[in-house]
Amino acid sequence: MSRETxxxxxxxxxxxxxxxxxxxxxxxxxxxxxxxxxSEEQLxxxxxxxxxxxxxxxLEVRQSKSGFLGNIxxxxxxxxxxxxxxLDLLTNKYGGLGS
Numbered sequence: 001m002s003r004e005t006x007x008x009x010x011x012x013x014x015x016x017x018x019x020x021x022x023x024x025x026x027x028x029x030x031x032x033x034x035x036x037x038x039s040e041e042q043l044x045x046x047x048x049x050x051x052x053x054x055x056x057x058x059l060e061v062r063q064s065k066s067g068f069l070g071n072i073x074x075x076x077x078x079x080x081x082x083x084x085x086x087l088d089l090l091t092n093k094y095g096g097l098g099s
Contacts, residue, residue: 058089
């Protein structure tokens with residue numbers, strides 16, 4: 001499983017409006033070039049725009065509870081959300097990644 005790849009895709013859908021539109025209009029094109037397992041790709045394809053909005057809110061709540069201030073950064077830096085947090089939210093809320 002490529003945790004970094006999943007995080008990259010999720011962060012792009014959340015933060016890049018053009019990519020977000022592409023992801024929902026043409027997921028084949030949006031996911032092309034990324035190395036994903038079948039279960040990872042299925043997980044991402046099951047997520048709709050509302051799920052990404054909920055994920056953003058869940059991440060904001062987790063950050064505020066952990067004492068971080070400011071905007072969420074999925075890329076890196078002081079307020080970055082770790083990969084494990086994103087994957088835990090995705091798998092617990094929207095289904096496991098399988099093996």
